[in-house]
Amino acid sequence: MTDKGRRVLIVEDDTAMAYVIRFTLQRAGLRVKVADCGKSAWSMLKDEDFDLVLTDLLMPGMTGDELCRNMRADPGLAAIPVVILTVKGFELDRGHYLRDLCVSAVISKPFSPQELVRIVEQHLAVGAVSP
Amino acid sequence: MPGGTSHLELPRRVAAFYWMFSLAAVAALGAGVVIGAASALESQTDTKCLRNLGEAADAVRAAIRNRSDLQPVVEQVRASRHLKYCALVSNEGRYVAHTSPDLAGRRREVPTGEVVSWGGVQRTRYRGPDSQVLREYQTSLTLDGETWGTLLIAAPDPGRWASVTAAAAYLPAPLFCSVVLLLAIGTVVLRRTVRPMAQVEKQLRDAALVPAVCGSGLQPIDVPGPAAVGWDRLVALLRDGERREDLDSRLSHALEKYRSQKSEQILNTLPDGIAVTAEDGRISFANKALVGLLGTGASGRDLCGMTMEQCLAAESAGATAGQLFDAGLSKRALVVQLCRSGVTSEGTLRVARLPLRRPGSEDNGGHLWCVRDITQQRLADQMRDQFVNAATHELRTPLANIKAYAETLATGEVTEVEEQKAFCNTIDEEVTRLARFVDDLLHLCQMEVGATSLKRQVTDMERLFHELVNKVRLQMKQKDISFKVNLPGKLPELVVDKEKLTVALVNLLGNAAKYTPEGGQVRLNVETKDKENLLKIEVEDTGIGISAEEQGAIFTKFFRSSDPRVHEQPGSGLGLSLTAEIVRLHGGNLKVRSELNKGSTFTVNLPLCCGESKCSSVQPRVSST
Numbered sequence: 001m002t003d004k005g006r007r008v009l010i011v012e013d014d015t016a017m018a019y020v021i022r023f024t025l026q027r028a029g030l031r032v033k034v035a036d037c038g039k040s041a042w043s044m045l046k047d048e049d050f051d052l053v054l055t056d057l058l059m060p061g062m063t064g065d066e067l068c069r070n071m072r073a074d075p076g077l078a079a080i081p082v083v084i085l086t087v088k089g090f091e092l093d094r095g096h097y098l099r100d101l102c103v104s105a106v107i108s109k110p111f112s113p114q115e116l117v118r119i120v121e122q123h124l125a126v127g128a129v130s131p
Numbered sequence: 132m133p134g135g136t137s138h139l140e141l142p143r144r145v146a147a148f149y150w151m152f153s154l155a156a157v158a159a160l161g162a163g164v165v166i167g168a169a170s171a172l173e174s175q176t177d178t179k180c181l182r183n184l185g186e187a188a189d190a191v192r193a194a195i196r197n198r199s200d201l202q203p204v205v206e207q208v209r210a211s212r213h214l215k216y217c218a219l220v221s222n223e224g225r226y227v228a229h230t231s232p233d234l235a236g237r238r239r240e241v242p243t244g245e246v247v248s249w250g251g252v253q254r255t256r257y258r259g260p261d262s263q264v265l266r267e268y269q270t271s272l273t274l275d276g277e278t279w280g281t282l283l284i285a286a287p288d289p290g291r292w293a294s295v296t297a298a299a300a301y302l303p304a305p306l307f308c309s310v311v312l313l314l315a316i317g318t319v320v321l322r323r324t325v326r327p328m329a330q331v332e333k334q335l336r337d338a339a340l341v342p343a344v345c346g347s348g349l350q351p352i353d354v355p356g357p358a359a360v361g362w363d364r365l366v367a368l369l370r371d372g373e374r375r376e377d378l379d380s381r382l383s384h385a386l387e388k389y390r391s392q393k394s395e396q397i398l399n400t401l402p403d404g405i406a407v408t409a410e411d412g413r414i415s416f417a418n419k420a421l422v423g424l425l426g427t428g429a430s431g432r433d434l435c436g437m438t439m440e441q442c443l444a445a446e447s448a449g450a451t452a453g454q455l456f457d458a459g460l461s462k463r464a465l466v467v468q469l470c471r472s473g474v475t476s477e478g479t480l481r482v483a484r485l486p487l488r489r490p491g492s493e494d495n496g497g498h499l500w501c502v503r504d505i506t507q508q509r510l511a512d513q514m515r516d517q518f519v520n521a522a523t524h525e526l527r528t529p530l531a532n533i534k535a536y537a538e539t540l541a542t543g544e545v546t547e548v549e550e551q552k553a554f555c556n557t558i559d560e561e562v563t564r565l566a567r568f569v570d571d572l573l574h575l576c577q578m579e580v581g582a583t584s585l586k587r588q589v590t591d592m593e594r595l596f597h598e599l600v601n602k603v604r605l606q607m608k609q610k611d612i613s614f615k616v617n618l619p620g621k622l623p624e625l626v627v628d629k630e631k632l633t634v635a636l637v638n639l640l641g642n643a644a645k646y647t648p649e650g651g652q653v654r655l656n657v658e659t660k661d662k663e664n665l666l667k668i669e670v671e672d673t674g675i676g677i678s679a680e681e682q683g684a685i686f687t688k689f690f691r692s693s694d695p696r697v698h699e700q701p702g703s704g705l706g707l708s709l710t711a712e713i714v715r716l717h718g719g720n721l722k723v724r725s726e727l728n729k730g731s732t733f734t735v736n737l738p739l740c741c742g743e744s745k746c747s748s749v750q751p752r753v754s755s756t
Contacts, residue, residue, distance in 0.1 A: 013699075014528055014532070016532045016536075016557050016560075016561065017528065017531060017532050017535065019557075020532065020535040020536050020539060020554075020557075021535070023539065023544075023545075024535070024539060024544070027544050058520065058524055060695060060698050060699050061695070087523050087524050087526075087527035087528055087531065088523060089523075089527070091523075108527075109527045109528065109530070109531030110527065110530045110531040110533070110534035110535070111531060111534070111535070112534070112538055113535050113538050113539050113542075114538065114542065
């Protein structure tokens, strides 16, 4: 059984939040790995294959924004769909992420875990993005 | 036209003209008199000669009747009448008798000259043989109706001069002298009349030589007469006007000077640097603040004469600075932020430049510069932005967690009871976390408004500390921190705001827990110092410590250290400022001692109030931020 198409990397520095997301996605049948900062996420991306990256924005060290850019700059990672999960709400410039960084979706916290699962599954189904 | 030195004064000129015309009149009169006298003399001479001629004719006729010799008759006539000659000419034209004997019997030569006739008499004026001008009168001699011949008498012509001298002889000397006297008197009177005008004319002529008419150059004239009075009044008016003008101009100068001094004074009190540059970019005015901002620390450094480029270039470089000195943009008003990275100072300057126009034209008349140090403001803005980010995070993260966990529980996804409990606990923790942050925010609002006040009550300090310890024990345990508490045997009762003091101390302990890595140590030491009337509360940790540069800043609002280990921990940057404010309101002080990577010790000293009465008189100070 291959997990291809179902591998999700969660990048989240808040442990409680990371736990509940992992719980939710695993319950939905996805293979989930968690990175607690951008730097470790980057090294995990280099080492393993993932089908979707779910990331926070405000993190110490490498922010979600930087992680995105680095991914888009790397040919091997450029096609992986990215979903942003952030505390920033109405003040966020969604256009920048959706357009410029080819992010698939931007979800604001607080969020509904059910909704999260739906969006993740949707974009996993879509597959690779063309940046 | 202003004449040279050959120009005569007015009185002399008038006198000259007067004399000229008077003499001309006198001369004309004299000439008239002479001419009149001459003609009178002439007619007198004629009358005399005609009478002589008549009498001679009678004598000759008498002689002819008497058949006497005519020669002695004519001679007698000549002698008695003082004639030149007397003669008798026959009808044939031969001298019958002549006083010049050699002419007797000779033919008469009719003299040629001017002839005038009166009836039967004719007068001829001619030049005689000895070049003397003679008048010859002739008449035909009739006797008994018969023309006998022509009688001639001649007398010397008196000549022109004779008439003049005769006329002169007629003019008596006194008359002449009185005329001269009158002329002299007239001159004197004229001069006197003319004198005021003379002085005026002289002054006006002098004024004409001077390039600018100056009233003080004109003098009043001390001569009686209305003209002089009028002139004096005019001069006085002129001088008055000048004085007033002078006064006006001095007044306006003084006023201008005062205003500009006042303006300079005002400009020098402004905290912003103001400068005015000329078209060439050189500073013509710089106020004190500018010298302080741009003068490299040297007091009283004179910026005038330097260009703004020189002054600013020393501080910064880059595209924004380039904008200010781009000639193409010199007519535009610009506001630019320059970052200083000089040796003596760091920070940001806001430079505003306004083009000045020369009055009445579109030409470049230099620039007006306003330089403000906005380093503090930017720092404050930065910290506020940091705070807003932190606040966003601190509010929404717990909410997100609460929602996620609650919803997951509600869907029944969590089947195991232990896990359910764990989920609920997480919710509980997040709520606590959120509540704490909301409290921080509220305290911030209070501090901003200046409404922080203490509700002091008699408080059992031992109880306070025990509750305090309970609040933070879990946090300490979670990080496996060894938490030791040292309380003195007997803690006094203090009149304090229990709630706020707890908040303050929880902050300190919470920080100690946050910034101490796992397995570290935190100590709470409480000591009463009766001699100094203090209650000393010390929170000591073996945490990441605070760098020496930051130790001064940690008590400022929103300040969060740039240490990445600090950033990892959630925090609003308000805790320490709140603690410091609460301690201050209690009349105490808050100090820190720290070494990077070794740990920190925060010390709170609270005054021990002795007795309620004393403490109730303490008025909470309204904090002004």
